Amino acid sequence: MKIAGLLIKNKIMKIEKEYIVEAIGNNQDILYEWIEVNKDVLDFVSEDEGCGCCVSIFKIEGQTEVLKTFPKEILL
16 A cells, blocks of 8 residues: 555645556455545545556545445455
8 A cells, every 4th residue: 555645625635546456366355445425525536547457546535434344455
């Protein structure tokens, strides 16, 4: 997991992160489910920048509290 930068808006800390997930077992399903569940509270979710068949890469922005819920066990 790489922290790409910190953004301060309206005195609320937002974090931009890049998540890289390898397609092992159901990792990608867990990733897509987490994005779907949180899409309304995330500020930005990029398109999948990985190949999609074996690696998914998303840039995601949101409140720290939301990003803390990301399932870290699926990270590459």
